[in-house]
Amino acid sequence: MAALAKISSTAALLNRLVKEGDMYHNAWNKCSVSLVKCAQAHMRYYICENFVKNVKSAETSQKVKYILEALCRLYLIYHIILNAGDFLKCGTLSSKNIERLQEEMGDLLATVRPQAVSIVDSFDIDDKILGSALGCWDGNVYQRLYDEALKSPLNKADVPQAYYKYLEPLMKSWMQAKL
Secondary structure: HHHHHHHHHHHHHHHHHOOOOOOOHHHHHOOOOHHHHHHHHHHHHHHHHHHHHHHOOOOHHHHHHHHHHHHHHHHHHHHHHHOOOHHHOOOEEEEHHHHHHHHHHOOOOOOOOHHHHHHHOOOOHHHHOOOOOOOOOOOHHHHHHHHHHHHHHOOOOOOOOHHHHHHHHHHHHHHHHHO
């Protein structure tokens, strides 16, 4: 409903501007921010609708289905809360509804949290692509962090050249000024 309300109000504004004498392209430009928001709202609606449809029709175990449903609900609630103003403006939800959704979001996060690493791992994105020193399964987190820190250009020299070029002269001038 919020997406439809946003699209309807933007279309009404565009038509009103044209009726008041604006050239169509000028009216369109005046509505460009609203038009982008309409496109975003429409895409959110499309994604949410298909997410719900695919989770409902997923043929999987009850445990996986339970987590998928929780993730789906979390995704929906996240976007409702993120765009609460749109839902409040069109009267679809009240502030009480938003408060209840915020509470439910906390509950859903607690439900999903124990599975979060497994869910992300299910995407099977290679650690090298992620550039993650933390996401490896071998348990060498601290050694990997240390090795990555050694590779950083900031750690090639004990003291970066910028210190000698900028900070040291500045600090010496301050010291001389105090003497």
